Amino acid sequence: MTVLHGVNWDRIDRSGHYVAVSRGTSGFLTEEINRTERIMLERHRIQGLLPLVVEEEDLELRLYYACSGLRPLAQELRFHPLEEEDLARLIVDLVFVLENGRAHLLQDHRFVLDLDQVYLSHETKSPELVYLPLRSMDEEEDFQSRWHKLISAIREGVKDTSGQVLRVLDSLLQHKAHPMEYKKGLLSALKQSSKLSVEQEGLIHPHQRKIPTSLSPSTLTESSLSLNKGGEALGSPKSFQSPAGKGVMAQQSQATPTAQQAPSLTLSDKQKLILIVPVLLSWGLFAWFAAEWLLFAALGITVFAVSVGYHLSKGQTKGWKEPLSPNPLMESDHKGQENVDRQKKPKAASSPIADPGSARPPAVDFMQEPLIPSASIAAASGQDSEYFATLSSRTVLLFDPKATVLLKQPDSSTTGCRAYLEWNKPDAAPVRIPIKEEGLVIGRETLDLPFSSDTKELSRQHCELLHQDGTWIIRDLGSKNGTQVNGSPLIPYKEYPLEQGDQLELARLHFRFQK
Template sequence: MEAYDGLIERGIPMADSLYDLQVDYVRHHGHFMVLSSPRGLKPEELSSFQMTMLSTNPVPKLLQVQLEAREGEIQLYYTITGKRILRHWLRLEKLSLYQFYSMLYQIASGLDDSRVYMLQPERYVLKDEFIYYGDSLDDLYFTYVPVEQLEGKATISEDLQHLASRWIHRVTELHGSGYQELMSYLTAEHFNLPELTQLLLKQMRLAAEVWKEQDEVPIRGARLERNAKVDSEVQFVEQHISPGETLFPLSAEGDGKALPEVKPNQLKRKSILMGATAILACCFVWKLYADTPGTRMLYICSAVTMLLVCAVFFLLRKQREQVFEENNSHMVVAEPYENMKINEADADDFLREIGLGQSNSSREVRSNSKTSMQTTPLLSSNATVLLGRLAQAGSPTNPYFEYSREGVRQTVIIHKSPFVIGRTELGVDWVWEEEGVSRLHAEIVKEGDSISIKDLGSRNGTFLNGELLVPYRVHPLKEGDIIKLITTDFVYKMR
């Protein structure tokens, strides 16, 4: 403990924590996440058998871990080179319902398969800040801690409940009662991993069927054309589950409601049948006109045709409304994940009432800044920037960054923790649109009276007093420190 306190006094970067362990990041011939103990992790606190299995057998979906001993104390080095933290991805992007179930399935199947390697599922860290991804969300990697006692570690079902409740808020379109069924099972007494994987596979199949029927699929907040990857994913699920198979029988105690029978093509078949019937009726009507032509018969046949078209249109609309109401009767309504969108006009009215409102001119400047690729320069040398808006002149009461743009001194108030800086408005607290800035570039964190900065795995890095920061590592800030993003220097000031 004395050695650890000495590191703090000398200004060595403090680490995050995981249960009763300290988390740090280093970069030396690769990028590593390091777990250690402030009191010193002793060899007897580790499971030697599990360490042997981890070091001799590359376990799928697990971060590779190496053990390093220094002065009788153990540190665990996890290789994260080329990988990103999942929580940062979720801050920016949305999920399809299929992706939601697929990610949980990767976790559940990985936990279940860990027994093949004589590992304990309870030693998995099921927190999205310790889950990493590679090229895509199909390429997840998990942290396994081979420590005998983890202080404050929740059960597997509790960790999965927490993850599911967080991730569901990122889902763009919800249908069916699969989420309620999942959460009900995670709280059931008979919870086990094999049944959970079967439940998730079933929900993946249902989501994939809806996905496959759509010409366009909602992914990453946009509408992307469906391609062969969708068909391959549907085929993967169908290999594990046959459509008529009963995969997850709920207990008699009523732990949850079974899903209604899914008939994805029923509406389409009825629509085709009604359309074909209407066409045949129209053909019969105009055959009568062909047999007995005349002006009066022409009017009659035209009127009957119009009535048939209107009747079909009315019936189709009624049927779609009925299906929509049935789907809404068991739909889950999600709350925002982290950043709630507030009506801007209502917010401005409220601010004006309490004396903090903005003028029309400043609102116009802010509106123009959203369509420009450059940050709008401030109008006053003493103005401050708060969440991309122009604030009133005056000395900031919170810590802030000071920088110069086009010869004008500007400030950025650090008004919350964490305070994220990046290129995109989605998921960040202050937008810096200089070329080379990553979507999530750096984060300012306040703990007590200390304020620190960490790079969020940005492509071009973040510099502190001329030194390139190790991604995800926490670095304390002091008065006068210079933070460099691409070509701009930001001076950190306390008051």
């Protein structure tokens, strides 16, 4: 449980995962919540906001925000640092959520701008914010200050250290710009770095998140083409020259062999007539007599006709293959260049005898020279045969009878560690996994674990163990198959204390916690 904006935040499981917001052990009074905003959030699914459920008990209200399948932004930045392009899209999407909130009569200063309370979808990576309809939010820190703290925290989680987008972002942070200025500046920076096409010049919508990494000829604009010394666009069709000196666009007007066209999937008129007439006749009889058996007969004839028509059209394409070369013009240009290079390449001398005036020594065939004299080989083989002949009569000393026997050897893997996990392998001795002071993240991406690469049921970041204030805690990181402690499932991203001998179960892997 954490405290933020003077209220308590906790995670619960009630037929789904929720973030519970309350004031201490009690709920909120009716006067503390804006009634208009509460009705707006309860009755409408606002895009970019977590759904709100309000429960009333003994004249007290409790707020629950659904967060199933979502991951906090703080955890995402921790394990997956953002690229420059992803950073710009995330900030623009956050501005979109603020604009969408204003359209639903919501106020900016009541949005919760904290890394732990900003959530990302696993599929679209679109942000989801929490909106608190509390009147006490009017007395909190200024919205502009909280916005810049959030953007600064996101900026620290970026992998790149330089770039056009980051330079614009640093300038906006320095001047404490308005969120709308962030949107305009970052979109302009993305266009200058050729990360946005013409179709994505406007507002980035969370469901239109894909930004092309390469521009096709149909999306090239004058702004995306650089100029050469003569003032001609490098990306224009005139700049693509063939080896013969003629442009590709000029060659298209000449007679060139075209690629094989894919056969049509349509049927002939006769085939259509044969298939349609029985269908129409069966449905006509059903419409006239309205009998149940005629309905089933008409459905069967219709399915049969559709199946026959599909197989007939599919049979026309049997044996057709798409040509390997999608552009015969470019293929002919490459072949022409290869012929020119082959003609210009000097031919090697046909005589194998080296030129007396050249400095290159004649080639020597090392395979013809013996690398080891035959006498040495014979001597070595004789020694080997003598050794193996007397091997059975030799005595080997397994250990020194006068040596002192060490009763217990300390485990070097857990030396210096304050806690460890015992992995109970089936039909094998337990394996100790040390837990360092900074903690341990268990998952497939933790390569130094003995089971990470073999367990497909384990998530990439399944759970983590941390040492805080003298207590060991465990936290599930939103794993797909969940984490259990002593048979009780854990709520994702909620901290649970660990005691000596606790049993952990992760994706059919069993551990015992030891301190």
